[in-house]
Amino acid sequence: MTDASVGAPSGAAFDISGLSSGYAGALVLREVSLAVRPGKILALLGKNGMGKSTLIRTVMGFVRVEAGHVRVGEDEITGTPPNRLARSGISYAPQEKAIFQDLSIEDNLRLAAPDDRAFKPMLERVCEQFPLFASRLKQKAGTLSGGEQKMLMLSRALMVRPRLLLVDEISEGLQPAVVSRVASILKDECETHGTTILLVEQNIDFALRIAHRWAVLDRGAIADSGVVDGEAHDRIVAHLSI
Numbered sequence: 001m002t003d004a005s006v007g008a009p010s011g012a013a014f015d016i017s018g019l020s021s022g023y024a025g026a027l028v029l030r031e032v033s034l035a036v037r038p039g040k041i042l043a044l045l046g047k048n049g050m051g052k053s054t055l056i057r058t059v060m061g062f063v064r065v066e067a068g069h070v071r072v073g074e075d076e077i078t079g080t081p082p083n084r085l086a087r088s089g090i091s092y093a094p095q096e097k098a099i100f101q102d103l104s105i106e107d108n109l110r111l112a113a114p115d116d117r118a119f120k121p122m123l124e125r126v127c128e129q130f131p132l133f134a135s136r137l138k139q140k141a142g143t144l145s146g147g148e149q150k151m152l153m154l155s156r157a158l159m160v161r162p163r164l165l166l167v168d169e170i171s172e173g174l175q176p177a178v179v180s181r182v183a184s185i186l187k188d189e190c191e192t193h194g195t196t197i198l199l200v201e202q203n204i205d206f207a208l209r210i211a212h213r214w215a216v217l218d219r220g221a222i223a224d225s226g227v228v229d230g231e232a233h234d235r236i237v238a239h240l241s242i
C-alpha cells in the first residue's frame, strides 16, 4: 500500500483505504489509499485518464465502490449518495461546468443553501469572497465566461463552509491572474476555516503553491507521494513525462 497521508491516518480528516472502483466491470481505481490531516491540502496529480476524476466521483457516491473505505473524520461515508454527502459538509467542485445556465448567479448559489434564511448570510459571504458576483447576481449564469463559471462552481461549493472540499482541475483554462485568485481563496479556506482539501490538478505549479502534500496517480494506483518541498516538482514531472 502506498500511503499518501499527511501524518498518521488516525488523525486524518479525510481517509481513503484500499479503494477500488470503476465502470461496468472495468476497474479504474486499484486499492488507492491516502489521507489528509485537518486543514491541509493534498494535491493529486497524474496524466489524462489515470483515474483522478474517478477517485473524486467515487468519494462523492457517483461511481460504485468495489472495495475499500472512505472516511471523513470519524464518519464512514463509503458509497453514501451525493445528496446526503452535501448535507454532511462535503463539497465538490467538478471539472465540467456543472451550473444551471438559464438560472441567475443568485439562484445557482441558492441551490446550495438549506433554506432561504440560511441563504442570506451565505450570499453576503460569497459576495465578499468573490466580488465579481456582487453587482451581477441577477445575471444569467450561462452568460458568464468559462473562468467565471468555474468561480461560480467554487463559490457554490464553499457556500456551506465545508469540512471537506474536493476540487477537480479548477485551474484548467483559467487566466494566470484568476488562477492566483483561486489559489489565495483555497489557501485562506484551509488556513482560516480549517477546511480540508483534495485538489485534483494537472497544473503542477498551482498545485504546489498551495498544497502541503502531493500524490501521483498512475493507471488507477498511487505511484508516488511526498511533502511539498524543493524536490516535489521534479519528482512529479518525472512521473508525468513517462
Ligand SMILES: Nc1ncnc2c1ncn2[C@@H]1O[C@H](COP(=O)(O)OP(=O)(O)OP(=O)(O)O)[C@@H](O)[C@H]1O
Pocket (backbone or CB within 6 Å): 023, 028, 046, 047, 048, 049, 050, 051, 052, 053, 054, 055
Ligand atoms: N463514465 C465513464 N464510463 C466508462 N469509463 C469511464 C467513465 N469516465 C471515465 N472513464 C474511464 O476511466 C478512466 C479514468 O478516467 P478519469 O476521468 O477518472 O481520469 P482523469 O485522471 O481524471 O483524467 P482527465 O485528467 O483527462 O480528466 C479512463 O480510462 C476513462 O476513459
